[in-house]
Amino acid sequence: MTTVHIPFLQTGTLAVGGRLLTEEERSVQSHADRPSSLTKGHRACQGCAEALAARWVMDTAVEAAGGKLIVANATGCLEVFSTLYPESAWKPPWIHSLFANAAAVATGIAASLHAQGRDDVRVLAQGGDGGTVDIGLAAVSGMFERNDDVLYVCYDNQGYMNTGVQRSSATPATARTATTPAVGRHPGQAFGQGKSMVKIAMAHEIPYVASATPADLRDLEAKVRTAMSIRGARYLHVLVPCPLGWGSASSASIALARAAVQSGIFPVIEARAGELTDVQRIRERVDVSAYLEPQARFAHLFTPGGEDALDRWRALAEANIRRYDLLGGAS
């Protein structure tokens, strides 16, 4: 019988729980002098999990780098909502160049810093799933393959939300988007398409790959901290629910991220040099419908005729549970 460590969920916030912890156990966000790298005043949607995740990632990375962090950002929601001229919500030195080139721009920054002998300054690149999995994949792969000293963070909201919710190669099967409408015999995105960026990253055998969600911010923080303790190419894939694109309540983002993990749909893992090294077990297993039903993009699954597709979703969850031993039965 395996045991599952259950963290006290309130400890990651500024609420009273954070202050009950010892100083060294508190999250970056609970510090009075937290960096607030992505500060107030930006234009993200209500309930945007990307904004939340980016703030946690960035503040942790800034702290881990001793304040010496430079950020390269791909085009996308995160860039648009944070930097509409003449305003910027970013405190660290930050550059946006293009949609597809954040990884390469970060490589250039890292190369420049190395040439200047400034190895104390760290580099982080970030983008959405479109800028990472689709249009930016070649640059990301090149950065991985050369093992450039860059932490790349993908905030995966599973589609092109900035341009009005079109399908990306991270869009899950059956999801309705503007370019995979919920009509016809197989409504929404087709089964059998899409790619796993986590597996692609692992196949490059880079020093560190991890996935996380904003449902467990302390885990996200720990992974950023681990990543920042390592040199070379590192990849962090963060699932970020998008109320606009997913058709979910803006209050539901954290719950949806949690349901994605607890249903087995989104495995939360760590890998080093291509080898899986840690898996977050499912604590309280839920059916895939707990993840799917609150999202309007999957509404057609819950009308007559949607049962087959739901079964296929359950099969996907089962496959993940088997592959990553998410219930811990194998140990």
Next chain:
Amino acid sequence: MREVLEGSQAVARTVARCRPGVVCAYPISPQTHIVEALAGMARTGELADCEYVNVESEFSAMSVAIGACAAGSRAYTATASQGLLYMAEAVYNAAGMGLPIVMTVANRAVGAPINIWNDHSDAMAMRDAGWLQLFAADNQEAADLHVIAFAAAEELGIPAMVCMDGFVLTHASDVVELATADQIDAFLPPYHPQQVLDIDRPTTIGTMAGPESFTETRYLQHLRFLDAADVIAAWSDRFRAAFGREAGGLIARYSPDTLDRDAQAPPASSTDLTVVAMGSVLGTLQAALAPLRAEGVPVRLVGVTSFRPFPEAALREALGGSRHVIVVDRALELGAGGALTGSVGRALAGTRSRIHSVVAGLGGRPILESSLEGAVRRALAGELGALEFLDLKTGGVPVPVEGASEVTR
């Protein structure tokens, strides 16, 4: 020291002596010899304190240069043809962000049909990207222009392309005298970026500009570009003073008597026929026009060194109201005419000059002295049209052998 060097080696050594902090490139003919040489120098330490990054595409080459330049390094890359077009988005981006990257373009045709040989189609496709575009007449100038390009680009905060004819210059060996490292150290100020990703003075670079500010952004970029002509001219003058030879400038003037390059050459006059060209064909023109001058034909030669900014005023003055202006054009605006001709035409609007466009050397077709001489003679005889293709095979292109493909018309 005068020595025989391949053009690519001359450029690579000069670039190395400009002390770039980051060199990044993706191989494409005919740029390869330049970046191979730089990669070698980065390994041997001849190119010190420099990161050489082997990227996976030209798009990433320019993107790495963007990151490196924004982080405070002198950044260099080189490309050609399809590679320049593949990085096009980043080429525009570098200019919009005011990053003074220097890039060699080993000019090559753009397909289809795929063709690895020289013309100016690639650079012309990027003429509106917001980069300085300097064209080398020979390998000496190709090497020297890089020093001027770094200096002018960094003063202006505008990136610079040094365009040199692919194969015709890159792979040809000539007698050159390279600027030494000491000379360049004395000439080229250290790179002090105008904007930089600095942890002590954090800044946001690359924000979105909406309709309320985009026009003004472009207007200011254009004003800066108008300054560029003076800055290029000033650095070229300084170069001449420091090194004792001509390089750069906005246009190249040639002596009416010797047809040698001569900054002091008088303008042409209204009775002259003046040939305007860009790049290595200027050398062939020097040779081709010599017999005409010897016969007393009033023919002059003017080179365009700076295509962007386009030196309208300097060109108008040098042409001096020439009766005939023949523009030898190595790129074609399909459906319109010669690419250089268009800019020359705009410069000469309202003058009485009669402009002839001679499109020559596309996709590596050798430009022959006799053909150029013939075009001038035909112009003098009133037989040269407004747009001609030099040495066009009027029988059409060879038809594939029977059975290779079906020819339907």
Next chain:
Amino acid sequence: MRQVRIHGRGGQGVVTAAEMLARAGFLAGHEAQAIPSFGSERTGAPVVAYCRFADVPLRTREPVLAPDVVLVQDPTLLASEHPFAGLVPGGLVVVNTEADAVDVRAAAGAEDVDATVLTVPALRIALARLGRPKPAAAMLAAYAAASDDITLEAVKAVFRDRFPGPVGEANAHAADDAFTHIRTTVAREGADHA
């Protein structure tokens, strides 16, 4: 001005030969220029390169159309590549072959061309000295033996400079062999003039 055209095949060092020739010409006190005519880089494909010497700066970038000298690095090109084309009257043709000038002229269909034709077993020399089919040094030395444009010492110097160490020495030996071959043959038989 003296103009040279070099015929060979990809992998034989034709472009290197042109560059080395320009360097040797420069060492001999001339302005010099080498122009390769490039195709895709395929081993074995016919390749042409050009070289010019002059005592005034060289301006033109035109390919050499009327060579004073033609070097043929591979005799299998004689029939297909028209090495005598454009040759100025009385020009020099040096061919890497075991055959004699009469056979060369026959193979090239140039029996009546006004030219001096010299043959040198540059491939055999290269294989003996370098162990590789790189006839450039031998060809340039043969050219030096038959003309005042460049010297044997300049040929050896540029190869030693370009390939320091044993490869440069081997090329220098190959150059000596070819130079001696031409001087001996010409002294014994006289040059072939049509």
